[in-house]
Amino acid sequence: MLELYHAGLTACSKKVRLCLREKEIDYVGRFVNINRFEQHRPEYLKLNPNGVVPTLVHDGEIIIESTVINEYLDDTFPDIPLRPKSPAERARMRVWAKISDEALAPNMVFAFTARGGMGDAAKQLDDATRADAIERFPLRDRRVIMTKIALGEGFNDDELAAAQQKAEDIVLKVERALDSGPYLAGSQYSLADINMIPFIDRYRQRILPDRLTPALYPRTCEWHERIMARPQVQDTFRPLPANETTG
Ligand SMILES: N[C@@H](CCC(=O)N[C@@H](CS)C(=O)NCC(=O)O)C(=O)O
Structure with missing residues (x-):
């Protein structure tokens, strides 16, 4: 059995949902409502100690980290391959895997502060429940961001500009790579494109x-x-009902 714990339209959830869709793999989706902090429940932390989505569970094997999950899927279900054949293109694809992981940071700044996002959800809790929710963030950097937002501080203009600059630096890399496209790793549509499209779209x-x-x-x-x-x-990115996404 193949199960994907995900939050619908969040960027990392889309990376893996798109890979599964491209490879035409059937799976059971398990929606985790990150605005209700379900990702920090003890039973979920047993699967993913970082308290983030997505997590893949395949016949009892637990695989975390969206970029790693996509490689695992390509290893395990080789029928529709999504890694380039040539070693050089495959190496470039792996560089894009790293860039995709870096692309999350600027996105987080805006995702945490987005209207209807986790920051808003935390502000609506009473003081004790909010303090408890923040304390449960297993990743220190997220706890720090959440504390800032929940206390009403948010990010100042310099911090927002720095996050935008980081995002634009990544766009510049995309622009340069596409000079010798048509795809990010070169001649073939691959995990490089799949791992990057949710971020560039956002x-x-x-x-x-x-x-x-x-x-x-x-x-x-x-x-x-x-x-x-x-x-x-289109299938993967289309709007979802509120009980299937927090993105
Ligand atoms: N490096 C992780 C990051 C996952 C991640 O940050 N997921 C976000 C949604 S895109 C999340 O779970 N946020 C909830 C939280 O930080 O508590 C991956 O690629 O799987």
């Missing part, structure tokens, strides 16, 4: 709408639109 919609434009980043915008047009991506 950056374009919410984080860098005035910077990530066809005038400034023509190749990135063309790639974004081309990848988003894939039926598998």
Whole structure:
């Protein structure tokens, strides 16, 4: 049995949901409501001690980390391969795996402060319950961010600008790589594109709408639109009912 614990339309959930969709793998989805802090419940922490989604459970094997999960899926279900054949392209794909992991940080700053997100959810709790919810964040950096937001401090303009700059640095890497595209690792659609599309889509919609434009980043915008047009991506990114997403 294959189960995916995920939060619907959050970026890391989309990375793995898209990989499963591309590979046409059936699985049981287990929705974890991160706005209700279900990711920090003791039973979930037994699966993922970092208290984050996604987590894959395959016949009792527990696999964490979205980028690692996608490689595991490609190893275990080789029928529709999503890693390039050539070793050089495969190496480039792995560099994109690292960049995809880095792309989360600027996204977190905006995800935690987004209207209807975890920050808002924490503000609505009474003092004792909120303090307890914050204390349960297993990852120290998240606990620090959450404390700032829940205390009403949020991020100042310099911190928001720094997160935007980090995001734009990543866009610049995408733009350069696509010089020799058509895909991020080279000639083939691969896990590189799958791991990056949720972030570039989020950056374009919410984080860098005035910077990530066809005038400034023509190749990135063309790639974004081309990848988003894939039926598998459309299926994965389409809006979900409120009881199936927190993204
Ligand atoms: N490195 C992890 C990061 C996962 C992650 O941060 N997931 C977010 C949703 S995209 C989450 O679970 N947030 C809830 C929290 O931080 O408590 C991965 O790639 O799987």
